[in-house]
Amino acid sequence: MIRFSSVTKRFPDGTVAVDDLDLEISSDELTVLVGPSGCGKTTTLRMINRLDEASSGIIDIDGADIRLADRTQLRRGIGYVMQHSGLFPHRTIAANIATVPSLLGWDKPRIAARVNELVDLVGLDAQLATRYPHQLSGGQQQRVGVARALAADPPIMLMDEPFAAVDPIVRKRLQDEFLALQARLKKTIVFVTHDIDEAIRLGDRIAIFEYGGRLAQYASPRELLAAPANDFVADFLGSERELKRLALISSAEAEVADVMTIRTDDSPAKARERAEQACLSWIAVVDPDGEIVGWLWTRDIDTQQERVDQLELQSFDRPVAHDESLRAALGAIVESPVGAVLRVGASGQADGLLTQASLNRALS
Ligand SMILES: Nc1ncnc2c1ncn2[C@@H]1O[C@H](COP(=O)(O)OP(=O)(O)OP(=O)(O)O)[C@@H](O)[C@H]1O
Ligand SMILES: [Mg+2]
Structure with a gap:
C-alpha cells in the first residue's frame, strides 16, 4: 500500500x-x-x-x-x-x-x-x-x-x-x-x-x-x-x-420485472381478458416450464383459436446477457416496442424481463 x-x-x-x-x-x-x-x-x-x-x-x-x-x-x-x-x-x-x-x-x-x-x-x-x-x-x-x-x-x-x-x-x-x-x-x-x-x-x-x-x-x-x-x-x-x-x-444485478404472463396452453380468450382487465397493451407468453417464449399485442389476440401457442407470437428480438451492462439493456429497452427485454443466462436460458422499472430500482 x-x-x-x-x-x-x-x-x-x-x-x-x-x-x-x-x-x-x-x-x-x-x-x-x-x-x-x-x-x-x-x-x-x-x-x-x-x-x-x-x-x-x-x-x-x-x-x-x-x-x-x-x-x-x-x-x-x-x-x-x-x-x-x-x-x-x-x-x-x-x-x-x-x-x-x-x-x-x-x-x-x-x-x-x-x-x-x-x-x-x-x-x-x-x-x-x-x-x-x-x-x-x-x-x-x-x-x-x-x-x-x-x-x-x-x-x-x-x-x-x-x-x-x-x-x-x-x-x-x-x-x-x-x-x-x-x-x-x-x-x-x-x-x-x-x-x-x-x-x-x-x-x-x-x-x-x-x-x-x-x-x-x-x-x-x-x-x-x-x-x-x-x-x-x-x-x-x-x-x-x-x-x-x-x-x-451488470444486468445480472437488476431485478427482473413483474409482468403479466399467459401460458402457451391457455386460451387466447383468457389472455385477452386478463390483459384488457389490467389495461395492458401487451402480454408476455410463457411455456409450461415458466420460460418466456414471446409476447402478444392485446388487440391482436385472435380469440377464435383454442390455445395461445396456435397464435403467431412476437419475439423478444435483442436479449441481454447477464454480463452485459444495464446501459446495454437500456438501449434494448428503448428499441423494444413494449419497453421490455429478455435477460438470458450463460446457458442461453431466459430468466426474466428487464424494463425501465428494473433500471430505476437498480439506480435507487
Ligand atoms: N517545477 C515547478 N515549479 C513551479 N510550479 C510547478 C512546477 N511543476 C509543476 N508546477 C505547478 O504545479 C501545479 C500542478 O502541476 P502538475 O503538473 O502536477 O499538474 P497536472 O494535474 O499534472 O496537470 P496536467 O493535467 O496539465 O498534466 C501547476 O500549477 C503547475 O504549474
Ligand atoms: Mg500532468
Missing part, C-alpha cells in the same frame, strides 16, 4: 501543487488520479518515486517512509510512464525498453527475450524495435513507454496519461488490453488522466482533485457516480451521470 499522510508540495516559487493530501492507495489495485489541468496529478505521481520531494508530510510504501529509502533502490521497484512518453530520442525502441534491465546488469540474451516479450505484450509490431522514437506515431511511442516501465516487472506502476495521444477508438482498445493485462499481472497502479470516462472504465478507485491540489473525493467509480461529494465533483463527472452508472451495473 502507498500512503500519503498530510502531504503538501510547494514549489520554490510558492506554487502549491498538492495541498495537505491524505490518500491510501491499495496494493494490487488500479487507482486513478483525475482532475483538471494543473491540479497536481503529475506532482502527486512524481512524489511517489521522489522525482519531486514532498515539502511536508509523509509518504510510505508498505509502511516504510520513502525518504529513508535509497532513491535508486526505490525507483527500481517502480515503473514510470511519463506524461509525454519521455523516450530517449537517440536510443532505438529496443534499447529504450531495455533501459532498466540493462541498469540491473541482465545478460544480453535475457534482455533480448524480455524486449521481444514486451513488444508483443503491448501490441507493437516487432519490426518497430529497431526504429528510433521519432519514427513512431504518438500512440506507438506511448506503448513503448508502457513496455519500458514494465520491463523489470516492478510491483508498482506510475502511469501519467499513457493513452492521451491516441484516438478514441484505439484508446478504447488499449484500455481493454490494459484491463486484461492488469487482471493477469495484478500490479499496484497509479494512473493519471484528465478523462473522467477513462477513469471510470479503468479505476478500482478514483481520486478526484480540485484546482490547488486538493482532494475532492476518493471513492470507487460506482460510489462517485451515485453520490458525488460536492458540485465540483458532480460537474466533473459530467452530464449523463445516471447513464454512466448504468454502464457499471
Whole structure:
C-alpha cells in the first residue's frame, strides 16, 4: 500500500501543487488520479518515486517512509510512464525498453527475450524495435513507454496519461488490453488522466482533485457516480451521470420485472381478458416450464383459436446477457416496442424481463 499522510508540495516559487493530501492507495489495485489541468496529478505521481520531494508530510510504501529509502533502490521497484512518453530520442525502441534491465546488469540474451516479450505484450509490431522514437506515431511511442516501465516487472506502476495521444477508438482498445493485462499481472497502479470516462472504465478507485491540489473525493467509480461529494465533483463527472452508472451495473444485478404472463396452453380468450382487465397493451407468453417464449399485442389476440401457442407470437428480438451492462439493456429497452427485454443466462436460458422499472430500482 502507498500512503500519503498530510502531504503538501510547494514549489520554490510558492506554487502549491498538492495541498495537505491524505490518500491510501491499495496494493494490487488500479487507482486513478483525475482532475483538471494543473491540479497536481503529475506532482502527486512524481512524489511517489521522489522525482519531486514532498515539502511536508509523509509518504510510505508498505509502511516504510520513502525518504529513508535509497532513491535508486526505490525507483527500481517502480515503473514510470511519463506524461509525454519521455523516450530517449537517440536510443532505438529496443534499447529504450531495455533501459532498466540493462541498469540491473541482465545478460544480453535475457534482455533480448524480455524486449521481444514486451513488444508483443503491448501490441507493437516487432519490426518497430529497431526504429528510433521519432519514427513512431504518438500512440506507438506511448506503448513503448508502457513496455519500458514494465520491463523489470516492478510491483508498482506510475502511469501519467499513457493513452492521451491516441484516438478514441484505439484508446478504447488499449484500455481493454490494459484491463486484461492488469487482471493477469495484478500490479499496484497509479494512473493519471484528465478523462473522467477513462477513469471510470479503468479505476478500482478514483481520486478526484480540485484546482490547488486538493482532494475532492476518493471513492470507487460506482460510489462517485451515485453520490458525488460536492458540485465540483458532480460537474466533473459530467452530464449523463445516471447513464454512466448504468454502464457499471451488470444486468445480472437488476431485478427482473413483474409482468403479466399467459401460458402457451391457455386460451387466447383468457389472455385477452386478463390483459384488457389490467389495461395492458401487451402480454408476455410463457411455456409450461415458466420460460418466456414471446409476447402478444392485446388487440391482436385472435380469440377464435383454442390455445395461445396456435397464435403467431412476437419475439423478444435483442436479449441481454447477464454480463452485459444495464446501459446495454437500456438501449434494448428503448428499441423494444413494449419497453421490455429478455435477460438470458450463460446457458442461453431466459430468466426474466428487464424494463425501465428494473433500471430505476437498480439506480435507487
Ligand atoms: N517545477 C515547478 N515549479 C513551479 N510550479 C510547478 C512546477 N511543476 C509543476 N508546477 C505547478 O504545479 C501545479 C500542478 O502541476 P502538475 O503538473 O502536477 O499538474 P497536472 O494535474 O499534472 O496537470 P496536467 O493535467 O496539465 O498534466 C501547476 O500549477 C503547475 O504549474
Ligand atoms: Mg500532468
